[in-house]
Amino acid sequence: MQNCNRRDVLRMGASLAAGMGLSAWHGDIFAKGLDEIAAGRAKVLWLEGMSCSGCSVSLLNAEDPGPVEVLTELISLVYHPVLSAIQGADAVEVIHKQVEGGDYLLAFEGAIPTTMPGACLMEGKPLAEILPAALRGAKAVVAVGTCASFGGIPAAEGNLTGAVSVRQFMEQQGLPVEGRLVNCPGCPTHPQSLLGTVAYVAAKGYPPVDPTLLTPNMFYAHSVHDECPRFHYWEKRVFAEKFGDEGCLFKLGCLGPLSHTNCPRSQWNSGANWCIRAGAPCTACTSENFARKRDFPFYRKCETYYTASYTEADRQGVS
Ligand code: SF4
Ligand code: SF4
Known part of the structure; x- marks a missing residue:
């Protein structure tokens, strides 16, 4: 699926870094990560809980790399609930196959309901039943947006659904958080922060983060x-x-x-x-x-x- 050449990837990495006010060193890392993803060596599985899908829409606002490049040439997207054409039983099969095979980055958008299971269903089952396996099998997890990172609007005062962030859910499930979960908050999250974080993880692994908020220092310091x-x-x-x-x-x-x-x-x-x-x-x-x-x-x-x-x-x- 890789149509962009080495020069394209270097340009996009440099542009991504420059647009975020980062150094050429970051540009080289982003280029390496984009290359890994484009070559299919770093697959991305995107799942969604309670969210308005605004962060998905924000991703379509990316520039250099733009949305067409991101979706057709760069992100080796296994499945995305809003952008993928595949739906229903076929989508479920693709998700299960990837989760069983492991070796993917999980991007998760939205909060997770824990006291009103029916508030968010996947394959007719509560999300909270499906999600642990996907979190366990991922090499790294990126919480996309403020709802996924901290609970956000779904977890606002009152919180009838018992909405929690990805971090709270992982801790409740006894899943390791340290060195695996990166929070990319924003309502919506900035497309370049998200792409840069995913590219960094693909190139070098877990980025330097704020020890409390788990936000990548390069974008949130x-x-x-x-x-x-x-x-x-x-x-x-x-x-x-x-x-x-x-x-x-x-x-x-x-x-x-x-x-x-x-x-x-x-x-x-x-x-x-x-x-x-x-x-x-x-x-x-x-x-x-x-x-x-x-x-x-x-x-x-x-x-x-x-x-x-x-x-x-x-x-x-x-x-
Ligand atoms: S300026 Fe403030 S409210 Fe506006 S997008 Fe940035 S962090 Fe959010
Ligand atoms: S409070 Fe700070 S961030 Fe807000 S307008 Fe004034 S200087 Fe800018």
């Missing part, structure tokens, strides 16, 4: 606040009072200090724009606390001046 183009306003205490104003968006509810990701470098939609450049506060969609409290609006009037040491406790008003 810095906060949005650290690299925000409005940071100079923050330093001068110039705050926007209403949407459309010049100034730091903190008093309109910006959670950039609590969100670790590289949106300021990569931006979105092929670098066309991103939340803060469009004048919208960051909602910290990569945070483990994203959308967890039912009484916490995404955008709000915040009358308090916090400092750069703003914490999650400050956000919740409990400090």
